[in-house]
Amino acid sequence: MLCQLRTFDDPNLLSAAIPFADAGIYRLSDELALVQSVDFFTPVVDDPADYGRIAAANALSDIYAIGGKPLTTMNLVAFPAGREAELVLMLNGGAEKVAEAGATMVGGHTIEDAEPKYGLSVTGLVDPRKMVSTVGARPGDRLVLTKPLGTGILATALKGGVLTTEELAPAIAGMIRLNRLASEAMLEVGVSACTDITGFGLLGHAAELAEASQVCLQLDLGALPLYPQVREMAACGLIPKGSYKNREFYLPKLVDGDKLPAEALDLLADPQTSGGLLIALAAEKVAALLSKLQAAGEQGWVIGEVAAAPAGRLTIFQG
Ligand code: CO
Numbered sequence: 434m435l436c437q438l439r440t441f442d443d444p445n446l447l448s449a450a451i452p453f454a455d456a457g458i459y460r461l462s463d464e465l466a467l468v469q470s471v472d473f474f475t476p477v478v479d480d481p482a483d484y485g486r487i488a489a490a491n492a493l494s495d496i497y498a499i500g501g502k503p504l505t506t507m508n509l510v511a512f513p514a515g516r517e518a519e520l521v522l523m524l525n526g527g528a529e530k531v532a533e534a535g536a537t538m539v540g541g542h543t544i545e546d547a548e549p550k551y552g553l554s555v556t557g558l559v560d561p562r563k564m565v566s567t568v569g570a571r572p573g574d575r576l577v578l579t580k581p582l583g584t585g586i587l588a589t590a591l592k593g594g595v596l597t598t599e600e601l602a603p604a605i606a607g608m609i610r611l612n613r614l615a616s617e618a619m620l621e622v623g624v625s626a627c628t629d630i631t632g633f634g635l636l637g638h639a640a641e642l643a644e645a646s647q648v649c650l651q652l653d654l655g656a657l658p659l660y661p662q663v664r665e666m667a668a669c670g671l672i673p674k675g676s677y678k679n680r681e682f683y684l685p686k687l688v689d690g691d692k693l694p695a696e697a698l699d700l701l702a703d704p705q706t707s708g709g710l711l712i713a714l715a716a717e718k719v720a721a722l723l724s725k726l727q728a729a730g731e732q733g734w735v736i737g738e739v740a741a742a743p744a745g746r747l748t749i750f751q752g
Pocket residue numbers: 455494495498628629630631
């Protein structure tokens with residue numbers, strides 16, 4: 434359907450040449466490009482301030498995935514009438530993350546709606562010579578993920594009343610965390626490719642990176658980091674709807690995907706909110722990246738490697 438939309442062939446639109454680019458990238462000069470992204474969604478947690486923080490961290494993430502710096506943001510808000518106190522808490526939560534990102538909130542737009550929706554449009558800058566994208570992963574590269582998986586399953590358990598907000602604390606803290614420090618670490622080390630893990634899950638975003646770079650991503654099932662309780666909740670059948678959509682769309686990209694146990698697919702296809710960066714980098718740089726992440730108070734897990742073939746596909750192994 435989307436391929437029926439009109440496209441623009443402006444030579445300065447650098448992101449047009451990048452399959453599945455995380456943000457729009459528009460060249461202003463040889464050294465400077467604008468990066469633009471927008472994202473918003475319905476509440477994933479009950480606390481309005483945390484919802485605001487998570488939505489903002491999530492919206493800022495696409496700028497970090499390409500190695501950019503956010504400059505300005507605008508609020509996108511749909512909110513029920515008569516709940517102004519919550520609205521203020523949510524917006525202040527979002528503003529807190531924008532300030533932490535070193536960006537400036539310049540405005541926004543609010544409409545009345547029965548179900549809250551919140552997010553940001555983000556404008557940032559990147560040096561096009563140094564930007565990172567879905568293109569560039571090379572055979573032999575290792576894959577590093579910077580946040581655990583499972584936020585879709587946990588949010589479903591919270592909505593179903595199976596888990597409490599307290600039990601979700603590690604995942605909430607993870608979703609609130611900016612990908613800023615991870616992005617800075619990857620720029621310092623120098624990496625081959627990167628994308629952030631959001632709604633399409635590890636399965637979808639890894640498949641996109643494989644296709645964009647024309648390589649095969651080999652994911653180590655035993656190495657996938659998970660938030661606490663994710664396995665238990667998945668075993669109880671608390672799987673979000675988006676997980677099944679992701680399978681339908683991306684399972685053909687996975688070699689022998691139909692032979693994989695359902696428990697593995699529950700984790701791979703789980704849609705993430707404000708997920709981490711998936712970074713492909715040369716094997717000899719892994720130690721440097723992991724130590725920089727650790728020094729910055731971040732984490733990183735080696736979750737697989739890159740092979741030449743089959744290009745554009747994923748394979749799963751148990752390390
Ligand atoms: Co993204």
